[in-house]
Amino acid sequence: MQEIVTGFIVALDVVALYLLLPAVKQRFLLALWTAILHMVFPIIGFTLGNWMVNILLQWSTLISSILLFCIGLQLILSTRNRKAITIPITILAITASLDTFSVSISFGMLNLQKYLFIISAGVWTFILSYLSLTVARSRFSIRGDFLKWIAGIALIMLGAYTFINYIDN
Incomplete structure (x- = not known):
């Protein structure tokens, strides 16, 4: 269950970003590309996390908790940056998906599913990306910072x- 909830949490970051992009023309393609990258980066992260757990067995849980804390803090601090983005959708999808790599390193070290x-x-990510890109194009506005x-x-x-x-252990 933790994995499903965390998958949703990771997708919220993309929603916050994509709600700020009302002029995206290829919404379906961007949502699909971002969803695929949200699956590829965790494969790399899990592999690296499992490798690290074999090397750092005593320290992996501590490192994992620090990584998760820092990623969460970075998300909160990133709400201060308000620059307009005009980059290709592939670069945008990669940028929006990089955080799943570091989160999945933590999960790899915790040996989660x-x-x-x-x-x-x-x-x-696919569902929430497409919905947020559609909402961003409409008149209804949701602040991405809140998410x-x-x-x-x-x-x-x-x-x-x-x-x-x-x-405790």
Whole structure:
């Protein structure tokens, strides 16, 4: 269940970004491309995380909790940057998906279910990306900062929870 919820949380970051882009012409293609990358980067991250857990068995949970905390904090702090984006959709999709790489390193080190998270991240990202790009084009406006704060706080809480469990053991 943690993997499905985290896949949703990772997709919220994309929603926050894509709600700020009302002029995207190829919404379906961008949503599909972003969803695929939200599945590819975690495969790399899980592989790296599993490799790291074999090397750093004693420290992996601590490192994982710190990574999750820092990613959440970065999401919250990124709400201050308000620059207009005019880049190709492939670059935009890669940029929006890079955070799944670092999150999945943490999950790889925690030995969570890789494929459940990957499928969850891809499905949630596609659905929420397409919906947010459609909403951004309409007159109805949602502030992306609010969603970044929710995703950031959720990742910080997940990192803190992991850290507390590490200390208790």
